[in-house]
Amino acid sequence: MLRFRPALAGLVAAGLLAVTGCGTTPPDSAAATPTPSEQPAPSPSEAPELPGTSDTAAPPPVVFSGEGGQPRIALTFDADMTQFMWNQLDSGEVASQANVAIFDYLETENIPATFFIGGMWAERYPEHMTRLADNPDFQLxxxxxxxxxxxxxxxxxxxxxxxxxxxxxxKTFDLLEPYGGNQSRYFRFPGGCYDDVALEALQPLGLTVVQWDVVSGDPFATAAQPLVDAVLSTAQPGSIVVMHCNEGNAQYTDEALPDIVAGLREQGYEFVTLSELLGE
Ligand SMILES: [Zn+2]
Incomplete structure (x- = not known):
């Protein structure tokens, strides 16, 4: 059984997470988003096998952690990209929002992980998308x-x-899908923010909302050790850890990651993808 909590708990948990996309989005950016009529929701028959597929007859389930029985943990990395962040990259104010050192480390250590990818991030970094999709230990x-x-x-x-x-x-599922690999119907709300209206709006997509129960606090961190301490002190069997692979906005995550992995292994945990954690 998955553990579900009311929407309110998600907002409380999200409060522990610093803003990942600082600044504001230009007012005209919404115009670039297709209307629902232009982007019809895929019918369940088009993606019947993907983990996270849910019944469109009800609002999507919201998951905060997996089953607590086994010492398994899912490391998840959000790949944020706002219009503001995109502009910072264009202007050179920020060099990169892809923390390649994280990918290098996970691949060297053969550690499974799940990446929650923003559509604009995928558009900005097609080469990293290919890399992530080509690794069977990574889930998208x-x-x-x-x-x-x-x-x-x-x-x-x-x-x-x-x-x-x-x-x-x-639109984001459509952007991720051509890369293949371990696709899913998992979705995470930006900033973790949602309510019943948002859940109902996403109901036709047949997805599963996946939040987290362990906050690394990596956005705009100023040192690595607090991230390590935060994760090691709150991880439980079945935990979903949220981190970011945004070099510009979470620059200490790659430095903290080896100590997080070592500490969790010392506590007896093994790492799995989300679909493995959730038994799908
Ligand atoms: Zn985010």
């Missing part, structure tokens, strides 16, 4: 197209219109 999941808030008060992420929510998420 959806982190919205332009990382806007799905509630009215989601940090400073701006707010996507309700009518645009399904198209934003569907």
């Amino acid at each position: 999941a959806n982190h919205s197209y332009e990382h806007m808030g799905f509630t009215s008060d989601c940090y400073e992420l701006g707010e996507i219109e309700v009518d645009a929510m399904a198209a934003d998420v569907a």
Whole structure:
């Protein structure tokens, strides 16, 4: 059985997470998002086998952790990209929002991980998308197209219109799908922000919302050790750990990761992808 919690708990947990996409999104950016009629939701028959596929007759399930019985943990990395972050890359203010050292480490150590990828991140980094998709230990999941808030008060992420929510998420599945690999119907809300309206808006997509129960606190961290301490002190069997592979906005994650992995292994944990953790 998966452990579900009310939406409120997600917002509380999200409060521990610093803003990942600082600044604001230009007001005209929403216009680039297709309307739901232009991007029809894929029918369940088009992706019947993907982990995370849910019944469209009800709002999507929301998962915060896996079963607690086994000493297994899913490391998850969000790949954020807002229009603001994109512009920072274009201007040279930020060199990169892809933390390649994380990919290098995970691959060298053969550690399974799951990546929640923003559609704009995928567009910015097709070469990294190919790399992630080609690794059988990595699972791909959806982190919205332009990382806007799905509630009215989601940090400073701006707010996507309700009518645009399904198209934003569907567009990202469409961007990820051609890369192949371990695809899924897992979705994580930007900033972890959601409510019943957002869940109902995404109901036609037949996905599973996957949040987290362990916060690394890596966005805008100023040192690696607090990340290590945060994860090692709160991890439990079945935990889902949220980190970021955004070099510009979470620059200590790659430095903390080896100590996080070593510490969790010392505690007897093994690492699995989300679908393995959730028994799919
Ligand atoms: Zn994010």
